[in-house]
Amino acid sequence: MKRFYAFVKKEFLHIFRDRRTLVILFGIPIVQLLLFGYALSSEVRDVKVAVADFSKDELSRKITNQIAASPWFQLVTVTDNPAQYEELLRSGQAKEIIVFEPKFAQKLTHQGKVSVQLIADASEPNTAQLVVNYTTAIINSNMQATAAKLSIKPDIDIKTRMLYNENMKDAFNFIPGLMAMILMLISAMMTAITIAREKEMGTMEILLASPLKPIQIILGKVTPYMILSILNAIVIVGLGTFLFGLPIRGELMLLMFEVLLYIFLALSLGIMISTIAANQMVAMAISGFVLMLPSILLSGFIFPIKNMPLPLQVVAQAMPPRWFVETVRMVMLKGADLTLVWKHTLIMIGFSVLFIVISMKKFKVRL
């Protein structure tokens, strides 16, 4: 035990001596939280639009002004040259062009019907769709002033309740995912790389020849990263709560338990990778491609799993972060208890056991 303690101390010294890595380890969660919280938003705001006005009458000007004044749009130019459309869109100067036909107001009063053409840059389909919807809404709301005189009370009154996130803050959605990603980064990637490093430098043989048991070596390597991960988890949850008002609706103990379980899972995954990878570069590449991208994109963190094609949905089930993200969302935000997340918990335990068994098998062979 004393030997083990000394070994852990040595590992800690290694980490603390490398100031830069330490700063980055704690910098990553903080910077990402701030970015997601304050900078990134999937909403559409200040989209650049151009107006092609062939009418230049009162009504077309009124609509143009309304569009320019709305928070969704930013009016870049008014043109009456159709040859310019292509250039505006292709160079990205505008994302949408609103075309008013000649004699716009006149047609509306005489024929009761007039059309507006919207040309959207659909190379960004999501934005294009939203932009068209917003523009249509602005144009239609203009007509509602006249329609209101005729309108009758709606037959069905729809009351919508937004559960668990009344103000629809983005932070509620991304913080669990961010936690999954960062803990994976620290626990799995760091562990994989440090053990691979000992192998690459040849110092692993010295360790193996020491009186320390292999299991003690692995545990000793892993302990500092476990502590760092726990600290990081606390930082993320703390910042989420104080900065973004994230509630903890479920049992705090249960949340802590699930976080610990996930850290354990990530560590065993890291150990497994290190037993496969011969050197640091391979360990990093595997971590990068196998861990990072899937844990961002296949975990349901940014893109809901349900929207993916079926084979990918199946693949996503085999991604440990997918289960963790859902567990945190349920426990933290929905106040779920163990009766609702027992399946998730069992699956995460299963993954950990699997990774440990594989690592043990691989490790024995090398001895």
Added chain:
Amino acid sequence: MKILFYILQKEFTQIFRNKSMLPIIFAMPMVQMLILVFAATFEIKQLDISVVDNDHSPASRQLIHQVMGNKLFHVDYFPTSAKEAELLIQATKTDLALVIPKDFDKKLTLHEGADVQILVDAINGNAAQLGSAYLSNIITDFAHQIRVKEAVVSQMQPTTINVTPSFWYNAELNYKFYMAPGILVILITIVGMLLGSMNLVREKELGTIEQINVTPIKKWQFIAGKLLPFLVIGLFDLAFGLTLAKLVFSIPIRGSLPLLFFLASIYLVLVLSAGLFISTISETQQQATFSVYFFMMVFLLMSGLFTPVESMPLWAQRLDYINPLYYFVKIMRGVILKGAGLADVFREFAALVVYASIMFSLAIMRYRKTS
């Protein structure tokens, strides 16, 4: 020149000898591309919903029937109370719930304004908004149909403005067209950064750099020798990825390919120089790895790949001026999807050239032959 050639030969031999790296350099990005392009979609394809029918009337049944008839909605549960429906949402078994009150049919026929309730799991705010909007549309349509049936629609035709949208460059709003160029950017960035940053520091860690330091190889020759092989690999990955995108996703390539590869080379010089620069200021591969991941994550998230740049606050948009990915994402999408020429992306091109020269010089300057 001869010396540079020898260094290149050495680097290539080293790359192709490392059997475990080869599949990572060539196969992994392709597999990732196939998986990720399919995964990265905001399009809503399925919404699980539970319906609470407190009325059990012809009207309520008809409404439920209409919801079930919509292929977006999967009606999986019929709880007996709103409380139960909420529990289903809590257990993440459903995304929404529709609660029809007791006097629904009666109020509807008497035109007293029946009310229904929609419960939505709003943790993902965007999806929640879309989901409840779709459901509201179905309900409004239903109400409208009833009105038409009863022929109480007024004879007065209100004046209407007809809005006709046309979607250029991607008429079917295919999300894959949008994501494929973006994922390609991620992949060549990762390959470039990874190879660039790990390579030099590895020689440092293993001590082999000392051997090179005592040779008459010049600093720029050494850096260029490290850079060129990876540049070739990066371009090869890009070509391979583009072929895949064309074959699998039938993505249209509207711009000129030589232009695309020319711009990609500049971008790769920039990324590789940045990687090598990080390599020269790092002592261990672990340190290099983390520095790279830190910058890459921030740059990636802010590049406009997943979320639009315009919706970021002004300070964040300004910050993007130093984000190489921001420029390259614009270039890739512009050239591939919109057929942009050099004139259309000149600003981005100029920024990349300036940036690449700065990074390359920095990498050479920071590399010291003496320790």
